[in-house]
Amino acid sequence: MKFTHPFTLLCFIGLFLLGTSCENETVTNTTGEPNTNITPDTQEVAEYAMVIHGGAGTLRRADMTAEKDSMYRSALDSALTIGEQVLQSGGSAADAVEQTINYLENVPLFNAGKGAVFTAAGQHELDASFMDGATLNAGAVGGVTNVKHPITAARAVMENSEHVFLSGPGAEEFALEQGLETVPNSYFFTQHRYDALQEAQSAEAEAESERTSMLSPPFPDHKFGTVGCVALDKEGNIVAGTSTGGMTNKKYGRIGDSPIIGAGTYANNATCGVSCTGHGEFFIRYAVAYDVHAHMAYGKKTLANATEAVVMEKLVDAGGSGGLIALDKYGNIAMTYNTEGMYRGYVKPGERVVGIYKDE
């Protein structure tokens, strides 16, 4: 755009005022309550910052035992410590994201790596994606069954292949050639995910007799549980990653948003990094991760207003449940979700927050 037009100055004034007006909007969720999970945006640059999620869904305080609550908080806290150690010592955002997600992939509580949900065929198929905001390079794997750390495979696709997205046995062949750790599919087994499959399949059998259409999924909540991480390092680089076991009782080789750059994951040093979790079909149709960037890049929204517009307005209007974590180049943090809760946390120098429910 060349600013040689005589009206340009007036345009600039108009845009500046509109921008100011946007930034002054109160950030509220759909129930009208202020969304306390969005830090007011500033332009002071944090030395480093990192934000994580462990899935969004129907997470109510009343449904949670004290023990389970504490296990989740402790895991989120440990994940933040791992990433912060990398960033504090001047390590790269890429290393922080990979190591943090590697840890979350090892924790059986989350639907990623060990603890991944079961497909309809009683298997585990894992997806992950990784994006570097400095180069806009990206990598992803879909439907891998024997790669211990899908996020590491996604990073290897980015760094050591000419491709962005590898799937199935081909992705596994690539991981093997890269010398990545492989495990038998049974490694991913956990009793609680097995029970969830049995439940989903019995309820599905009941529902099948009542409906002919597949348009209404009987268990929207069985889509949740993905993990993700976005980091800003001391060099100002933003990296985002997402890893998931997909959807309980998954059929037909369904691919969700997690391995899709622009849907589940996006990073761009000029604006923000984003990792999503939720009802993946909506996140693909609405290109959610890229949309946060686009609102900032073209709509001149702040991070808080961009994530709000996408998650609390666009997705809510469409009926798409879920949430996302994001940070911008200043280290402002957003943890925005339209569900009852989201396992989440962030860390900056001298600041650390871990949360699960909406009312905290």
Added chain:
Amino acid sequence: MKFTHPFTLLCFIGLFLLGTSCENETVTNTTGEPNTNITPDTQEVAEYAMVIHGGAGTLRRADMTAEKDSMYRSALDSALTIGEQVLQSGGSAADAVEQTINYLENVPLFNAGKGAVFTAAGQHELDASFMDGATLNAGAVGGVTNVKHPITAARAVMENSEHVFLSGPGAEEFALEQGLETVPNSYFFTQHRYDALQEAQSAEAEAESERTSMLSPPFPDHKFGTVGCVALDKEGNIVAGTSTGGMTNKKYGRIGDSPIIGAGTYANNATCGVSCTGHGEFFIRYAVAYDVHAHMAYGKKTLANATEAVVMEKLVDAGGSGGLIALDKYGNIAMTYNTEGMYRGYVKPGERVVGIYKDE
């Protein structure tokens, strides 16, 4: 955004003037020549419109025989006739797109359906996606080997499943349940694609001895040849679809942009419909199809300026070869590519254009 702010009127004036200023920009390609393939945008609504592509790449007049040139033009013209008949008689954009792409899938000249390229393993794996701009519903299939019309399978995923993206044998199982026509994988064989595989593999073997890195693909042009269609019907609905045989000598279960909503295909009645073709990895990383929409929705660009910004600026800067077709809600057409040529055409009431090279 609530317009209760006292500066709102001024903002509107500023934005309106900026919008006007943008529309007056001259559309030029990177060499500074006017891009003759972009119709000047108007706000007169066409009764209907449709635009197609059959792939972008190193298409030079000097390299083409008169016979081959005429075969391609005739196929593109027939495709436009099929779609126009649907739209003229009041049919839906969805039917126009599906039937037009079904025809292109049957023509062995194009890398979609019959005529699809070979994978490294000597097989054919086909991808397609379909999006409805009225509902923002979408469907896609990846890596199917026995579905005669992948675009029809993509539409079936959209209309008859709760999912957006199905892959591999699961997607084939779904297509079979939907009663779609299946064929043996050998149906997709054509001699010229087989020869292309042999060439690619010999050259790869030579190159292998010279390089250790996989970062520079030896045959960028072997990624091209996808088909796509975007239609605007008399009801004002926009639908977009893309179908491809992927990349010659494809390995590792590589997934390109064609089955990815937001990368290879996007449609939104509020702005535009888009179908892409080119070096898919770049189209995923830059969320190309969605980016055209975002430039229009948030950046208030016209269709011509939006496609120009994405294909001729962003992709050129990144080194991403390819192109796209798009139309907006007024029926303005864009056929924008940064390669030597693109098989392309569009039709509106009383207007029909078919082209291959840059200089026409």
